Amino acid sequence: MLHKVTAGGRIIHMEDKEIIGILDGLISKRVNESEIIEYKTNLFDKEMFGKYISALSNSAALLDEKRAYIFWGIEDGTFNVVGTSFEPFNCKLNGSNELLIPWLTKMTGDFEFEFRKIEYRGKNIIVLLIPAARWVETKFKGIAYIRIESQTTTLDKYPDKKRLLWKKLVQETFEEGNAATAKTEKDVLDLLDYASYYKFLNKRIPGNNRDIITMLLNEGCITNELSVSSVYNITNLGALLFAKNLEDFHGLSNKxxxxxxxxxxxxxxxxxxxxxxxxxxxxxxxxxxxxxxxxxxxxxxxxxxxxxxxxxxxxxxxxxxxxxxxxxxxxxxxxxxxxxxxxxxxxxxxxxxxxxxxxxxxxxxxxxxxxxxxxxxxxxxxxxxxxxxxxxxxxxxxxxxxxxxxxxxxxxxxxxxxxLYKSWNQLTKEDKINLCYQHCCYLFYLEQKVMTNQSLRERFNVKDMNHAVISRVISDTRKEGLIKGTAENAKKYIPFWA
Structure with missing residues (x-):
C-alpha cells in the first residue's frame, strides 16, 4: 500500500523486497539514527513531523544521498522489530479532524513523498521515503531544517552547511540522478550489460562480481544506497550507457x-x-x-x-x-x-x-x-x-x-x-551557398589554406570554363556574410569568423 504527495516527480517506486533489503542491512549492521535515518514506534507531534521531513530531505542532499527514511515499528537503539499501530492513510492529527496526508501539503519544494506499509518479520512497518532536496531547500512552514547527527535544528543556525547545501542543490546533473533504486548485486548485473565495458576496452571480464560492482561504482554507473553496501542505485548514466533494455528503467524509455x-x-x-x-x-x-x-x-x-x-x-x-x-x-x-x-x-x-x-x-x-x-x-x-x-x-x-x-x-x-551526392543541376541556391561556406571553413580550419575559385570548382566538379558560375556562388555567399576576402588578395577567401 502506498500514498504519494506530489510536488514534483523524483520518487522512483521501490518494491517491498527492496525496502526489506534496506531494513535487513540497517538492522544487521545496527545503523543508528543519523542525518538521513529516523526510527519511530508510533506517530509523533505533527510539528516535529514537518520539521523532520524538511531536515531529512535537506540532509540527504547535503550528504549526496538520494533519499532519507523514517521507519515506524523499529525501536531506536535496540533495533527490535516491534511493529506499529500508526496508519498514515486515515490518521487524524492530535484529536483534530485534520488528516495527515492533506496536512503534508504544507510542505513546499520540488519533492514527492511516499508512504509504504510492509510486513517485516511478522510485524506491520510503515516507511516514509523522503527524496533529497533538489534545486531549492525543503521547508516546513517556510523554514528550512537540517539534521546534525540525529538532532533536528533550523538550517539558518549553520551558515556553512547552508552555503554547501545551496551549492549542491544547483550542481546535480541528470547523469547523477537515479534510474533505478535499491537493487541487489544480482539485479544490477542482470540489468546492465557490464561485459560490453570490458569488450570496448579490450580487457578481461573479472572472475568475481565484486570487482565488476567496484568498476560500476568507480565509473558513476551505480551508487550505494545508504551505508548498506549490498544495496545499490543505478544512475541515469549507468542505464543510458549499459542498459540491456531501457524499458526496464522508469523515465528513460523515451530516451x-x-x-x-x-x-x-x-x-x-x-x-x-x-x-x-x-x-x-x-x-x-x-x-x-x-x-x-x-x-x-x-x-x-x-x-x-x-x-x-x-x-x-x-x-x-x-x-x-x-x-x-x-x-x-x-x-x-x-x-x-x-x-x-x-x-x-x-x-x-x-x-x-x-x-x-x-x-x-x-x-x-x-x-x-x-x-x-x-x-x-x-x-x-x-x-x-x-x-x-x-x-x-x-x-x-x-x-x-x-x-x-x-x-x-x-x-x-x-x-x-x-x-547523398547531388550534381550541380540538382543543387539549390541554398545548397551551393552552404557548400561554399563549409568548403571555405574546411580549407581554413583543417588544411590551413584559403578558398579560391579553382578550389571551389574542384569541390563542385565544375569545369574550368565555367568559372563564372562559381564566381556567382562566391558572391552569393559573401552577401550572406559567411565568407570574406583576405586582406592580401580579394580573390582568396576565408570564413567570416577568421
Whole structure:
C-alpha cells in the first residue's frame, strides 16, 4: 500500500523486497539514527513531523544521498522489530479532524513523498521515503531544517552547511540522478550489460562480481544506497550507457533511439519505425549495423575482393550519432533521439537548443550538457575527443564530394542532415551557398589554406570554363556574410569568423 504527495516527480517506486533489503542491512549492521535515518514506534507531534521531513530531505542532499527514511515499528537503539499501530492513510492529527496526508501539503519544494506499509518479520512497518532536496531547500512552514547527527535544528543556525547545501542543490546533473533504486548485486548485473565495458576496452571480464560492482561504482554507473553496501542505485548514466533494455528503467524509455525509414524524400509513408532498446554504449555496434543495413549500398571489387560500399561514409554515422546522444537535453520530456532515413538524406535529431551557433560547429569548442556521458563515450572509444568528431565528418563529406552537412535548430532540437551526392543541376541556391561556406571553413580550419575559385570548382566538379558560375556562388555567399576576402588578395577567401 502506498500514498504519494506530489510536488514534483523524483520518487522512483521501490518494491517491498527492496525496502526489506534496506531494513535487513540497517538492522544487521545496527545503523543508528543519523542525518538521513529516523526510527519511530508510533506517530509523533505533527510539528516535529514537518520539521523532520524538511531536515531529512535537506540532509540527504547535503550528504549526496538520494533519499532519507523514517521507519515506524523499529525501536531506536535496540533495533527490535516491534511493529506499529500508526496508519498514515486515515490518521487524524492530535484529536483534530485534520488528516495527515492533506496536512503534508504544507510542505513546499520540488519533492514527492511516499508512504509504504510492509510486513517485516511478522510485524506491520510503515516507511516514509523522503527524496533529497533538489534545486531549492525543503521547508516546513517556510523554514528550512537540517539534521546534525540525529538532532533536528533550523538550517539558518549553520551558515556553512547552508552555503554547501545551496551549492549542491544547483550542481546535480541528470547523469547523477537515479534510474533505478535499491537493487541487489544480482539485479544490477542482470540489468546492465557490464561485459560490453570490458569488450570496448579490450580487457578481461573479472572472475568475481565484486570487482565488476567496484568498476560500476568507480565509473558513476551505480551508487550505494545508504551505508548498506549490498544495496545499490543505478544512475541515469549507468542505464543510458549499459542498459540491456531501457524499458526496464522508469523515465528513460523515451530516451531510447527511434529509427524511422521512409519511402521517398518526405515523411508521408514510413517503411519501418521502431525504437532501439539498448543503452547508448553497449548497443552502439548493433545500432550502427541496423542503420547501415537500411542504407543504399552496392557491391564493388577492391583489390580483387568483393565488398559492400554504403552510400554514406561510415565515419559520418560513427560521429554524428554519438554526438547527438551526448548533446541532447535530457530535461526536455517526450523527445527521443531520432535517426530518420530518406531516399536522399539521413537526419539525426536530438532534443535541446544548440549551445553554440550552428554555423560555428567546426571551429568553436563544443559545450556538452552531459560531461560524464561524453567522458565515458570517449573512454569506450565510441566517439572522438571533444571537437574532433565534426572534423572527421566534414573531411569525409569533402573527399566524397557530398553536399554540405546541414545543422539547424528547430522546435528545441538540433537536426544534422547528411545528403547523398547531388550534381550541380540538382543543387539549390541554398545548397551551393552552404557548400561554399563549409568548403571555405574546411580549407581554413583543417588544411590551413584559403578558398579560391579553382578550389571551389574542384569541390563542385565544375569545369574550368565555367568559372563564372562559381564566381556567382562566391558572391552569393559573401552577401550572406559567411565568407570574406583576405586582406592580401580579394580573390582568396576565408570564413567570416577568421
Amino acid at each position: 531510447a533511439i527511434r529509427i524511422i525509414k521512409y519511402k521517398g524524400i518526405n515523411r508521408l509513408e514510413a517503411e519501418s519505425d521502431f525504437t532501439f532498446p539498448e543503452g547508448y554504449a553497449c548497443g552502439f555496434p548493433r545500432l550502427l549495423n541496423v542503420v547501415k543495413n537500411m542504407l543504399p549500398k552496392k557491391e564493388v571489387f577492391e583489390n580483387g575482393i568483393r565488398t559492400l560500399r554504403y552510400a554514406y561514409p561510415e565515419i559520418v554515422l560513427r560521429e554524428l550519432i554519438p554526438n547527438a546522444l551526448i548533446h541532447q537535453d535530457f530535461m526536455i520530456k517526450g523527445q527521443q533521439p531520432r535517426i530518420e532515413i530518406f531516399d536522399d538524406r539521413i537526419e539525426i535529431t536530438n532534443a535541446g537548443e544548440p549551445l553554440i551557433p550552428t554555423n560555428r560547429f567546426l571551429d568553436m569548442t563544443p559545450i556538452s550538457r552531459n560531461e560524464a556521458l561524453a567522458r565515458m563515450m570517449h573512454k569506450l572509444r565510441i566517439c572522438e575527443e571533444r571537437g574532433s568528431g565534426i572534423d572527421r565528418v566534414l573531411d569525409a563529406i569533402e573527399k566524397n564530394k557530398m553536399p554540405a552537412l546541414v545543422i539547424k535548430s528547430e522546435h528545441s532540437s538540433v537536426i544534422s542532415s547528411v545528403y
